[in-house]
Amino acid sequence: MEHALSPHTLTELRRPRPYPAVSVLTPTHRREPDNAQDPVRLRNVVSEARRQIEADPAVTRERKADVVAQLELALAEVDLAHAEDGLAIFAAPGEHQVWSLARTVPERVVLSDTFLTRNLVAAQAAERPFWVLAVSADRISLWSGAGVPGHVSESSKAGFPLERSLVDPDAERQERIGDLPSTFRDEQTRHFLREGDTALAQVLAADPRPVYVTGVQNALACLAELGTVTKDAVHVPYGGLAHAGADTVWQAVRPLVESADLRAVDGVTRELDAARGRKDFAAGVDEVWQNANDGRVRLLAVEENYRVTVRDDGGDHLVPAAGGDLDAREDIVDEIVERCLDTGADVRFVPDGTLESAQGIAGVLRY
Numbered sequence: 001m002e003h004a005l006s007p008h009t010l011t012e013l014r015r016p017r018p019y020p021a022v023s024v025l026t027p028t029h030r031r032e033p034d035n036a037q038d039p040v041r042l043r044n045v046v047s048e049a050r051r052q053i054e055a056d057p058a059v060t061r062e063r064k065a066d067v068v069a070q071l072e073l074a075l076a077e078v079d080l081a082h083a084e085d086g087l088a089i090f091a092a093p094g095e096h097q098v099w100s101l102a103r104t105v106p107e108r109v110v111l112s113d114t115f116l117t118r119n120l121v122a123a124q125a126a127e128r129p130f131w132v133l134a135v136s137a138d139r140i141s142l143w144s145g146a147g148v149p150g151h152v153s154e155s156s157k158a159g160f161p162l163e164r165s166l167v168d169p170d171a172e173r174q175e176r177i178g179d180l181p182s183t184f185r186d187e188q189t190r191h192f193l194r195e196g197d198t199a200l201a202q203v204l205a206a207d208p209r210p211v212y213v214t215g216v217q218n219a220l221a222c223l224a225e226l227g228t229v230t231k232d233a234v235h236v237p238y239g240g241l242a243h244a245g246a247d248t249v250w251q252a253v254r255p256l257v258e259s260a261d262l263r264a265v266d267g268v269t270r271e272l273d274a275a276r277g278r279k280d281f282a283a284g285v286d287e288v289w290q291n292a293n294d295g296r297v298r299l300l301a302v303e304e305n306y307r308v309t310v311r312d313d314g315g316d317h318l319v320p321a322a323g324g325d326l327d328a329r330e331d332i333v334d335e336i337v338e339r340c341l342d343t344g345a346d347v348r349f350v351p352d353g354t355l356e357s358a359q360g361i362a363g364v365l366r367y
Contacts, residue, residue, distance in 0.1 A: 001077060001078065001079055001082075001087075001098045001099065001100040002097060002098065002099045002100070004129070004144050004155075004207075005099075005120055005121075005123075005124040006206055006207040007206065007207060008206050008207075010117065010120070010121065010124075013090070013097075013115050013117050013120070014114060014115070014117055015114070016113050016114055017092040017093070017113055017114060017115070018063075018092065018093050018113070019058065019059070019111070019112070019113050020053060020056065020059055020063075020067060020092070020111040020112070020113075021090070021091075021092040021111070021112055021113055021114055021115050022049055022053065022067060022071065022089075022090070022091045022092065022109070022110070022111055023088065023089075023090055023108075023109070023110040023112070023115050023116035024045055024046060024049045024071070024088070024089040024090075024091075024108075024109055025045075025086065025087070025088050025089075025105040025106060025107060025108050025109075025116070025119060026038075026041055026042055026045045026086070026087050026105070026107045027041075027085065027086055027087075027104045027105055027106075027107060028042075028080065028083035028084065028085060028086060028087045028100075029083060029085075030083060030084060030085070035080065035083060038080050038083060039080060041107070042075070042078065042080070042087070043075075045107055045109060046071060046075050046089070048109050049071060049089075049091075049109045049111075050068055050071060052109055052111055053067055053068055053071075053111065054068070056111065063093055066093045066094065067091055067092065067093060070091040070092065070093075070094070070095060070096040071089070071091045071096065073096050074089045074090075074091055074096040074097070074098050075089070077096075077098045078098055079100075082100070083100065084100045084101055084102045084149075085101060085102055085103055085104045085105075086100075086101035086102075086103055086104050086105035086119065086123065087099070087100060087101065087105070088101060088105065088116075088119060088120060090115045092115075099120055101119065101120065101123040102123055102126070102127055102146065102148060102149055103119070103122060103123035103126050103127075103334075104307070105119045105123075105331065105334075106323075106330035106331050108330075117338070118331065118334045118335050118337070118338035119331060119334050121334070121337060121338045121341060122331075122333065122334035122337040122338065125337055125341065125347045125349065126148055126302075126304060126349040127146035127147065127148050128146065128147035128148060128261065128264075128349070129144065129145065129146050129147075129209050130145045130146075130147070130209050130210040130211065130212065130257065131143065131144065131145070131155075131200070131203065131204075131209050131210070131211045131212070132145055132152055132211075132212045132213075132214065132241075132249055132253055133196065133200055133211060133212070133213045133214070133230065133233070134213075134214045134215065134241035134242040134244070134249060135193065135196060135213060135214065135215035135219045135220075135223065135242055136215060136216075136219065136239070136240070136242035136243065137166060137183050137184065137189050137192070137219070138163060138164055138165065138166045138242075139161055139162070139163050139164075139242040139243060140160070140161060140162040140163075140192070140193075140195075140196035140199075140242060141154060141160060141161040141241075141242050141243075142154070142155045142157065142158075142160040142161065142199075142200070142203065143155060143246070143249050145250065145253070145257070147257050147258070147261050148304065148349070150250065150254065150257075151246065151250055152246050152249050152250045152253075153246055154246065155203075157202075157203045157206075157207075158199040158200070158202040158203045159199055160199060160203075161242070162192070162195055162196055162199065164188075164192055183218070184218040184219055184221070184222045189222075190222060190226060193219070193222055193223055193226055193227070194226050194227075196223075196230075197223065197226065197227040197228055197229060197230045198228075200229050200230060201228060201229045204229055210233075210234070210260070211229070211230070211232075211233035211234065212233060212234045212235075212236055212253045212256060212257075213230050213233045213234070213235050213236065214235075214236040214237075214238045214239075214241045214242075214249075214252060214253070215237075215238070215239055215241075215242070216237070216239035217237050219239075220235045220237060223235075234256060234260075236252065236253060236256060238252045264348065265348075265350050265351065265354060268299070268301050268348045268350055268354075269350075269354065271299055271364055272299075272301060272355075272358070272362055272364060275299075275364040275365070280364060280365040280366075280367070281362065281363070281364065281365065282296075282297070282362065282363040282365055283355075283357075283358035283359060283361070283362045283363075284358065284359045284361065284362075285308055285310060285318060285332060285333070285336070285359070285360075285361055286310075286317050286318045286319075288300070288336060288361050288362065288363045289318055289332065289335075289336055290316065290317075291363055291365055292336045292339045292340050292343070292345075292363070293339065295343040295366075296363075296365045296366050296367060297340045297343070297345045297363040297364070297365060297366070298345055298346065298363075298364050298365060298366045299345060299346045299347075299348070299363060299364040300336070300337065300340040300345050300346070300347045300348070300361075300362075300363050301348050301349075301350055301354075301355060301358075301361070301362050301363070302333060302336075302337065302347070302348070302349050302350070302355075302360070302361050303349070303350055303351070303352045303353070303354060303355050303360045303361070304349045304350065304351060304352055305352050306333060306352070306355075306360035306361055307330075307333060308320070308332060308333065308360070309321050309322065309323050309325075309328050309329065309330045309332070310328070310329055310332050311325055311326075311327045311328050311329060312327065312329075318332065333361065336361070340363075345363075
């Protein structure tokens with residue numbers, strides 16, 4: 001199952017497909033007893049997708065067989081033992097993908113000529129992703145992290161991890177004549193650190209995020225001198241993480257990540273207060289939705305677990321609706337998030353209760 005959504009991956013997911021491009025969404029659960037229902041619910045929603053494909057007169061018999069087979073392959077890849085809060089399965093002629101999401105999704109099946117990506121986009125924005133570069137003299141590892149729910153996983157992008165041997169066949173002679181440099185003054189080590197900085201630059205070009213760099217103080221000082229992208233990162237003087245496991249890396253950077261999140265939330269609330277005074281402020285799902293559709297939202301703030309089901313009243317407004325209502329839109333918040341990102345807005349998720357006076361969602365307008 002896939003977890004990390006880069007801008008390049010999102011662009012690829014959004015390209016048109018031969019009909020039918022099938023999107024299957026279902027909520028999942030991380031813990032007992034709620035996760036006991038997940039296998040049955042997943043089988044049922046995939047069966048509904050299969051039924052819709054087979055009943056569609058616009059799809060040829062060969063293509064039906066192809067897409068149904070892709071759905072079955074995707075279903076076999078689902079790992080509910082490591083489920084998060086939502087699951088998205090995409091299947092089209094000749095391809096399939098499975099995405100695990102740290103944000104709940106409505107249960108639905110959609111047949112179209114593109115995949116339904118807005119829930120992935122909203123989940124990725126809510127995670128507040130970051131990179132951790134863990135540096136030592138013989139190994140440089142890269143970790144992909146998320147502030148919500150709080151974890152890191154090792155990445156193999158751009159050739160990471162970088163490794164080398166510290167055995168120097170000339171070291172004994174250099175030591176005899178008093179010319180053995182310290183580890184992080186050695187030119188081979190410095191070249192190795194430059195390689196790590198260059199590889200990280202490749203990763204950031206494709207998927208820009210905040211960066212934390214960990215290592216002993218001498219390694220960090222060397223990177224600050226030699227690096228291009230790493231010199232501007234947050235340096236964490238904590239050694240040994242290049243050879244550590246995921247939990248150790250997360251615990252080392254967690255206080256800094258959480259502190260950065262708190263500062264970001266304070267900044268968002270200040271911006272919203274200033275916008276309210278300037279009258280370029282929108283609050284509530286209906287008002288924000290209208291401005292998002294017009295491309296007017298510069299900053300969107302959403303509470304982390306804010307969800308609301310609405311329907312179009314036939315005019316220019318949204319009204320509350322029950323999940324079973326005709327034309328109910330259960331993922332309207334994710335629609336707004338995706339629309340705002342598409343129009344260049346800065347999207348921030350904040351703790352529940354932060355936007356109580358704005359009914360869970362608010363925006364700073366461009367004009």
